Amino acid sequence: MAVRPRHCTGSATMRLAQLVGQRIKEAPRDAQTASHIYLLRGGYCRPLSTGIYTLLPLGFRVASKVEAIIREEMNRVDGQEILMPVVQPAELWEESGRYQAVGQELLRFRDRNDKPMVLAMTHEEAVCHLARTELSSYKQLPCMVYQLQTKYRDEARPRAGLIRVREFTMKDGYSFHTSEACLQAYYERVHEAYARIFRRVGMRDCISIESDSGMIGGAVSHEFMAVADCGEDTIFVSPDGRYKANRECAISRPAYVTAAPEPLEKVATPGATSIEAVATLLGITPAQTGKAVFYRDAQGALVFVCIRGDIEVNESKLRKVLQSPQLTFANDAEIQAAGAVAGYASLLAIDATAVRVVVDPSFAASSNLVVGANEADFHMKGFNYERDLTAAQRAAITVTDIATVREGDPCPLSGEPLRLLRGIEVGNIFQLGTKYSAAMGVNYLDQDGKAKPMIMGCYGIGVGRTVAAVIEQNHDDYGPIWPMAIAPFHVHICALNIRDEAVRTAAEGLYRDLQAAGLEVLLDDRSEKAGFMFNDADLIGVPLRLVLSPKTLAEGKAEFKIRGQAEKSMLDLAEVVPFLKAQVAAALAE
Template identity: 50%
Template sequence: MKLEKLIGERFRERPADCVIDSHALMVKGGYMKYMANGIYSSYLPLKRITCKIEQILREEMDKLDGQEVSFPVVMPASLWEESGRYESVGEELLRFTDRNNAKMVLGMTHEEAAVHLVREYAKSYNKYPFMIYQIQTKFRDEARPRAGLIRVREFTMKDAYSFHTSQEDLNQYYEKCHKAYERIFERAGIPEVVSVASDSGMMGGSLSHEFMLLTPVGEDSIVLCNECDFRANMEAAENISDIARDAVPAELEKVHTPDIHTIEDICKFFGDETCNSCKAVVYQKNSDDTYVVVFIRGDLEINETKLVNYLKDEIHPAIITEECGLNAGYIGPVGLKINGDAIVLYDRSLENRNNLSCGANEDEYHYKGLDMQRDVPDAEYHDFAKAYEGGICPKCGKKTIRISRGIEVGNIFQLGDKYTKAMKMTYVDQNGESKTPIMGCYGIGVGRLAAAVCEAHHDEYGPIWPKSIAPWQVHLCAVRADNEEVRKFADDLYEKLQEMGIEVIYDDRTVSAGVMFSDADLLGIPLRVIVSPRNMKQGVVEVASRDKTLQTQVKMEEAAEQVKKYL
């Protein structure tokens, strides 16, 4: 490929609206173009990168005896009604009506389509286990697309679905897929990706892992232990409290606290720490606006995913009205009265605690000396809190928790019978009895993986693509291509490298060396070969790697063979 024919502009300045480096460099380098919010067109360099990622995915899925299939992007709503997700999934699922007034959806995931494809085929136990996969366009009506290809609305994804007759068989296959994912990320150039226990969310199932590239610009919070191998997404990480009960319990005392509303202010008023307070966080269920009051230790935050999973309903911050009976800023567990239906929950950070401050459910009054055992004897405790820096590791029990940021580049789920049961998929076992198969699913976003690699491997000048997914392997620069000797040698070298099966992008434009090298940095090709009048006078060409680990000169007559050797 000749660079002068390459469609797409490369810019000198960083685009103003790009927050993270991978987004900025891929726009600046002519990899993609914005079309609409969360929707991009790809130029050739990005297309070549994603094609190579897709090939890695196919090879690894084929090693697991996966069979590639293709599901429609557009599906009838009736399929999603079978599984129950047509109503349960929020606005991320794009619903529409076609010209015949049939309800349709754009596929954001394809569990329903997978069951639909095989439920007539897999009627006997001897058909199992098997796995099908696709690499397909999907659409998720993301509320806040951001960070370029990291969070988009339209995207290409590899999703695989395995079917099993026993939990033991699913466990074994799940582990094989976990190892295959480790190989995929290593081959794509980011072996530093780690797997973390995660929340299954709308996918359902009992066990799931996310694969995370740890980076300060990541959108997910990851909980890690410095002493053991515990790793979990913030949404799934258990929070453990170890603050002991005071030996001498105080009496419950109501105190006048004028113009004090926040936990920080009341603790300052009482001369105490926030960990010795009980605060209320109030939500409403999306389904019926029922109030949900959660009491938690004052220094902790609510993990809303844990709360949603407990309620089995989505939530939103409450609108506290005079009619509901709640006294905003002074809500406490003693003497709490709520008009109408309400749910009151207690985080286990309050269990067995005493000598706490809390609201008194009365304007300008708080309690001190709250004893949960004595004053709220009927409370039931559950884990609703976010893990925090310096917290207790659920695995080794040490106070060694740290919070990092990460980009999710893949996920795997044990779905169980969530979809097969709902969609009435059955098989006949060895004893002639009808049983429901169980499923696993395994996803990787192709564009997101490309962006994650760029985020992990770049400098201030551009991406540093690993050879395995780089758009080309060699960037050939003919400096002063208007020089007849330079032109002839570079042309011959270009042809020779291609005959050797090496992918080459050839820059023979009559531009300055500065412009040429700046464009080469933005394209991020692993190996750069420079032909120039000065080099040719010495009988050499210059060979340099994009990551700056190699910079050397080779004899002109050995150039092609030496380039192949360095690759």
Template identity: 60%
Template structure:
């Protein structure tokens, strides 16, 4: 490709709404252009790169016996109604009517569509396990698109789905896909990508993992042990906390006239926040006529995902004063004792049970208790589960070492779905006895554009992206600094054509640019290997070779340059196979 003909201009200024390095450089380098909020056109550079990412994905998915299909973006609402998600998913699912007033959706994921296909195509135990994938457009009506391709409304995703005759079969295949994902993200050039156990969320299922590209721009909070033996998303992370155990002191009621918050009470009584217990009331539409009281040590925060998962409700909200009073408590002075058992579900974190002599509310305005001890003073029933939000520096549950808190971009996820969709959508196969059975399922996703942006987030400098050769738009960038000498341009033209004949992907700056202009553009394009032909280099009968990351720079004799760059391209590609 001649740079003079490349569609996609380089620009000096970053977009005003840019929130990340990838957003800045993909816009400045002429990779993407916005059409609307969270909707982008991929220009030739980006399209070449996403095609390479997709081909890597294809190779690895087919290596685990996954067959490519293509399902429609537009789905009839009726298949989403069968699964129950038509009504349960929020406004991120775009619903509309066609010209015949039939309810339709733009699919944000394809569990329903693949089950619809499986009802007719996967009907015998002899076909199992079966796995299919597609690389297809998705649409999610995001409330807040951000950071360029990191969070968009329309995107390309690889989504795969597998069907099995047993949990063991699913588990074995899940492990194979997990390994395939590790290879995919290594091959696309993510320098730091970790797999973490995660909450299944809207998709559902019994087990899920997210693949996180470590980056400060990430929206997910991760906790890792120093040796990375332990890795978890904040939503499910646990810590091996140490609790203060002392001889129980006498329960004492104390006057706390206006002190309601943990901070206010601890200061007023002269105790540490870790010597208090926090009482947090929640309500849920799925739990009628009751509130949920969560008791946790005062210096900790409730992890609402853990709590919601335990209670099988994803709609937790703060209870209002009327609901708290009906449960027999007083807002701001709540305690787990003496409540109306018909109006409350009590969930206690181990930190509240295993800590001694805590300050708790007295269920009476302006009063708290000192020296509360759970085993002695609690008079009801409670679910005892870990609902604490992990903090940086908390002890790792595996190694005991302080946990490191990092940010990550979710570039892929895998789920063991079980029969959540296959059952509700009537997918059945006949076993060896001719009896109808429900297959258990797995699903596996990768965001293609997000993977591209994530590589840019991890591989850039102040001048632009530093692409790995496996997905770079071109492998070699040839720059002719002619200085008004036509023979230099002719030399570069010949090299360009010979490299193309050899199958090397080359972008050729044929514009007779000034050096600063040429190098600025080359940095924004980010091709990993660079050959510069100039008056200075030709005076030594050589070409100048540079790597985009700046680690190498040398003069290569002209007679050796062609073979040198061909071999170097092959060597660099081999690193990603």
């Protein structure tokens, strides 16, 4: 096992009677997902406040093993481990612009001298400060530093145990380069390292998908998604697996209905202010209508959006188009002030040179849509974007994809229907470029003697979330079924009737011998009923179980069972140690 500079998994052995963290029979009512239930019931973690958890010995051991694997893989791609502060001066965040840009999830406070401080939710600012101090020459690049450190995000809604928390441990890495090509090549190496990490920790189904880079910024980014029904993210995947994307940025290749333009015609649609009502009234489908949506951007300016009636606006895409971190629906008064009639608004009557207008291709390319007449109780039939707007109008309008993809929409690559999955975001990687280095003066002197901003990448993994995701993908009705690589122990010994001298002697002997053989052993040395002990063993979920009882010892044997499998077998006492050692080695080698 690798050396663990900061965390260690503690002793290789543990007696259940002494283990801190009771198993509990009934899960707290608020625990609803498998990982939340089993982490609490199995004595892996305990809540301290909303979204803030103590890791108990079992949970800490699992998390430490995940961290050890992460360290190995980060070191393998030439990462250098460091540790940066969680408490940081606000002025550092003002430099990057995020003190203002980030919302309330950044916890702000003042120290005793009334100096504004923050609890770091990520460490781009801190690492930039480090880089501009320590890295000054192209000869030092490229390089990557990473840390396993606490992050704090004042989440609006923590949920599902360790899946979405406020305080958590994250591996975050940052790389520095002198060229985009170098960053891209390194990004690929990290991508591969991530795939190895999630495979090694025992994730069954973890995919990397294209993602929206959100508040971190940057051009190219991927999210590693553990596929699980309880996941918070919606993912679209093509049947051939070539296209995988988060709903926030997923695109499709929709077919637009085109036909010979029909004349514009005003039709009465009394009271029909919704797409559904208009379609019903006129006997058409929502796809034959055009929808008008009004937003207010971060500066408070009105934005007019048009899209085909059956398609939802994707606000992530729209935010990106508008370069506006916040968007809210405009109210009726604001819509009226722009000269539009709510419920019957139309591009036909809006001055696109005066109001920001964004149009989805589904609206611009479809023929003969029914759109608002910009007059209460009337719509227009036969709207055709090219024909019915002046060139000046069209020149002022942004036509770009702002559509929300739906399950079954055609894949942009193959045209096959896209499949919808739910995922837990366990890791993400970004090509940041110079977003932070330019803002914060992170420069190096190049060969030509000129100062240039470093080109950066950043790479995160949520440790606790990964632990939870592994349980979501590896459990049965009794508890978790840990992959050997991150199991809290390798072997769980149940000593039935421990007061029997022969049982005690044999159990203590095996406990000692297995430990000497390099295995991590949990010994249930309590004087409990067999069923009680078996249920606790299942709830803890250690991969290998050994049972010793007067019955097995009478034959000079111990019973062996693999967690998650029904078969049991009997082992001669003499072969237990080599057999289990081989089992563990084989499982770890997978």
